[in-house]
Amino acid sequence: MPNTPILSALLWLFSAIMAPAALAGERSPPARSNNASTALIETASQQYAEGQLDQAAATLERALHIQPNNPATLHYLGVLRLEQGQFEQAETLALRSNLRVGANHALRNRNLQLIEAAHNARRSGMLPTAAH
DSSP states (O other): OOOOOHHHHHHHHHHHHHHHHHHHHOOSGGGSOOHHHHHHHHHHHHHHHTTOHHHHHHHHHHHHHHOTTOHHHHHHHHHHHHHTTOHHHHHHHHHHHHHHOTTOHHHHHHHHHHHHHHHHHHHHTSOOOSOO
16 A cells, blocks of 8 residues: 555545535536435545545546546546556546536646646656645
8 A cells, every 4th residue: 555645635635625615616417416426425535544545446436427527526536546646547537627617716726736746746757745
């Protein structure tokens, strides 16, 4: 199990705190929260906290099958992919999230931070280790 980089942990924490705002910022019907999707996100959060990154990613992918355009879920999965060293996928997920984020500027800003972190990590070949 890889060490949890501080930046990724902070992004995940901010994402978990801002999930209701992320869902409220999305205006298209497919991205509305539902019980199954919410339960999967909560399960993924618990798996993440226990260091089960692969399981958390798989759970988030299941949530995306239910709500493929949910910007918060796309962001969460991007944060996990960054931590797993899948920098290009992390950046792509953040970009997809930003296409669906609506007026949620907080989530848009976190996506931009994720994109920057993925770009920098890809360039250096190393996981981010500190928040700036």
